Amino acid sequence: MDGNRRYAKLRGHKAVWxxxxxxxxxxxxxxxxxxxxxxxxxxxxxMTLWALSKENLQRNPEELAGLFAVxxxxxxxxAFTASIHRSQVRVRFIGALTGLPQHVLGAIDxxxxxxxxYSRAVMLVAVGYGGRDEVLRAVxxxxxxxxxxxxxxxxxxxxxxxxxxxxVDLIIRTSESRTSGFMLWDTQSTELHFLHDKxxxxxxxxxxxxxxxxxxxxxxxxxx
Amino acid sequence: xxxxxxxxxxxxxxxxxxxxxxxITRLAQRSLLRVLAAxxxxxxxxxxMDGNRRYARGKGKLxxxxxxxxxxALRRVLEICLRLNIRCVSVYAFAIDxxxxxxxxxxxxxxxxxxxxxxxxxxxxxxxxYGVKLNVIGRRTLFPDSVQAAVCKAEDLTKGxxxxxxxxxxxxxxxxxxxxxxxxxxxxxxxxxxxYFTADDPIEGITEDTIDSHLMSVKRGSPPLDILxxxxxxxxxxxxxxxxxxxxxxLHFSNTxxxxxxxxxxxxxxxxxxxxxxxxxxxxLFGGSSAS
Numbered sequence: 001m002d003g004n005r006r007y008a009k010l011r012g013h014k015a016v017w018x019x020x021x022x023x024x025x026x027x028x029x030x031x032x033x034x035x036x037x038x039x040x041x042x043x044x045x046x047m048t049l050w051a052l053s054k055e056n057l058q059r060n061p062e063e064l065a066g067l068f069a070v071x072x073x074x075x076x077x078x079a080f081t082a083s084i085h086r087s088q089v090r091v092r093f094i095g096a097l098t099g100l101p102q103h104v105l106g107a108i109d110x111x112x113x114x115x116x117x118y119s120r121a122v123m124l125v126a127v128g129y130g131g132r133d134e135v136l137r138a139v140x141x142x143x144x145x146x147x148x149x150x151x152x153x154x155x156x157x158x159x160x161x162x163x164x165x166x167x168v169d170l171i172i173r174t175s176e177s178r179t180s181g182f183m184l185w186d187t188q189s190t191e192l193h194f195l196h197d198k199x200x201x202x203x204x205x206x207x208x209x210x211x212x213x214x215x216x217x218x219x220x221x222x223x224x
Numbered sequence: 225x226x227x228x229x230x231x232x233x234x235x236x237x238x239x240x241x242x243x244x245x246x247x248i249t250r251l252a253q254r255s256l257l258r259v260l261a262a263x264x265x266x267x268x269x270x271x272x273m274d275g276n277r278r279y280a281r282g283k284g285k286l287x288x289x290x291x292x293x294x295x296x297a298l299r300r301v302l303e304i305c306l307r308l309n310i311r312c313v314s315v316y317a318f319a320i321d322x323x324x325x326x327x328x329x330x331x332x333x334x335x336x337x338x339x340x341x342x343x344x345x346x347x348x349x350x351x352x353x354y355g356v357k358l359n360v361i362g363r364r365t366l367f368p369d370s371v372q373a374a375v376c377k378a379e380d381l382t383k384g385x386x387x388x389x390x391x392x393x394x395x396x397x398x399x400x401x402x403x404x405x406x407x408x409x410x411x412x413x414x415x416x417x418x419x420y421f422t423a424d425d426p427i428e429g430i431t432e433d434t435i436d437s438h439l440m441s442v443k444r445g446s447p448p449l450d451i452l453x454x455x456x457x458x459x460x461x462x463x464x465x466x467x468x469x470x471x472x473x474x475l476h477f478s479n480t481x482x483x484x485x486x487x488x489x490x491x492x493x494x495x496x497x498x499x500x501x502x503x504x505x506x507x508x509l510f511g512g513s514s515a516s
Binding site: 132139143149151179187191192193194220 | 397398399400402403406407410430431432435436458459460461462463466467469470472473474475476477
C-alpha cells in the first residue's frame with residue numbers, strides 16, 4: 001500500500017492525512033473484495049496487505065506515532081466492518097510484531113480474536129514485515145527443528161506456509177515498480193502488476209478488476 | 225575570387241554533410257549513450273532474457289535459431305551496457321526448471337552455451353576488450369561435463385579482468401542460491417565455533433547481511449541490483465535474484481522479445497531509472513516525503 005505520503009504532499013497536507021486516506025482505501029478494498037467474491041464465479045480466497053515494513057519502523061517518531069494511531073483505528077474499524085463478518089473473513093497478522101506500541105498490539109489481538117472462527121476467506125496483514133527477515137526466520141526455524149536445509153524445507157517455514165496458506169499468485173503494487181522484498185521467498189512464480197502512476201489512495205475497484213483480468217490472461221509456464 | 229572560394233567551400237561542406245548522413249545513425253547512437261552517461265548510471269543491471277522461443281515461432285524459425293538470435297541480442301545489449309560504464313551486468317541464461325524442457329532443446333542450449341561462452345571470452349572479443357570478468361553463477365554440477373569444462377575455461381580466461389563483471393546465471397534458481405548461501409554461513413559458523421555442542425546458539429550470529437555476503441553473486445564482487453529488466457511482456461520474477469531484488473531495485477517489463485531488444489528499448493528504461501534516482505535525491509534533500 002504505497003504512496004500515501006506522496007499523495008498527501010501533492011495536496012499540501014501532512015503525511016498522516018495521506019495515511020488516513022490510505023486506510024479509507026483499505027476499507028473500500030475490503031468491500032470490493034467481498035462483493036467480488038459473492039458475485040463472480042471464482043473467489044479470491046486469500047488477500048494480503050502490506051501495512052508496515054520493518055524499514056518503516058526507522059522513520060521519525062512523530063510520523064510513526066501518527067502511523068500507529070491510524071493503524072490502531074483501522075484495525076478496530078475492520079473488526080466492525082460488515083463485509084468482514086458477512087463474508088466470514090479471517091484476519092491474521094504476519095511479520096515481526098516487535099517495536100509496536102501497546103495500543104497497536106491490543107488492536108491486532110482484538111481483530112484476530114473477533115474473526116478467529118471464520119474460514120471462508122483469509123486476509124493477511126503484514127506488519128513489521130521484511131522479505132529478507134522472513135527468509136532468515138524460516139531458515140532459523142528449519143535449523144531449530146533439525147530438518148535438512150533445502151528449498152522445500154525453507155518453503156515450508158515461510159509465514160504463509162506456517163498458516164497453511166498457498167503462496168501468493170498476484171502482487172499489485174501502486175506508485176513504484178519494485179517489490180521491496182514483499183513475500184520474497186514466495187514470489188518465485190508470482191505475477192506482478194504495477195500501477196506505477198497511481199498512488200495507493202487513488203486505487204479504484206476497476207484497477208483491481210484489471211489486475212485480475214490481466215492475471216487470468218497470463219500464461220504461467222513454470223520454466224517449461 | 226573570394227566568392228568562388230566561398231561557393232566551393234560550401235559545396236564541399238554540403239558533400240561532407242551527405243557523407244555524414246550515412247554515418248549519422250552510429251553517431252546518433254553514440255551521442256545518445258554519451259547523454260545518458262552524463263547522468264547517474266546504475267551499478268548493476270539484470271536481464272531476464274525471455275521470449276526467444278516465441279520470437280522464433282513468430283518468424284517461422286526453429287527454436288534453436290531463436291536462442292541463437294538471443295545470443296546476438298546479448299552481445300548487443302552487453303556492449304551498450306559496457307559503453308555506458310555499467311559496472312555489473314547479470315543475465316538469466318538458464319533456469320534449473322528449464323531442464324524440464326524437451327531434450328532436443330536442452331541439448332541445443334547446452335551446445336550454444338559451450339561454444340558461445342568460449343567465444344565471448346576469447347582474445348580480442350567483447351569481454352577482453354572491455355576488461356570484463358565472467359562469473360558463471362548457479363549449480364553447475366547439473367550440467368554435462370563438456371559444458372562444465374567450457375565454463376571453467378571461460379572463467380579462467382577472464383579472471384584477471386577487473387573493470388566490469390558479467391554474471392551469467394546458469395543453471396540458476398534464486399532459492400537455490402539463497403539456500404546455498406545459508407549453508408555456507410552455517411558451515412562457517414560451525415567452523416569458527418569449536419565448542420558447537422556446548423554453545424547455546426552458535427547460529428545466532430547469522431543476520432540478513434551475513435546471508436547477503438555469502439550469495440554467489442555478491443561473493444564474486446557484484447554490487448546491489450539497481451534495475452531488473454524482463455523482456456517479452458511477462459511480468460514475473462521466476463526465481464531470479466529474489467534476495468537481491470529488495471528495497472531499491474526497479475523492475476521493468478518490456479514487451480519486446482529478447483532477440484529484438486536493443487538500444488531504443490533500453491534507453492527509456494535508463495531514463496526512468498535516472499528520474500527515480502533524481503526524485504529520491506530530492507526527497508532526501510528536502511525531508512523524506514516519498515513512501516517507502
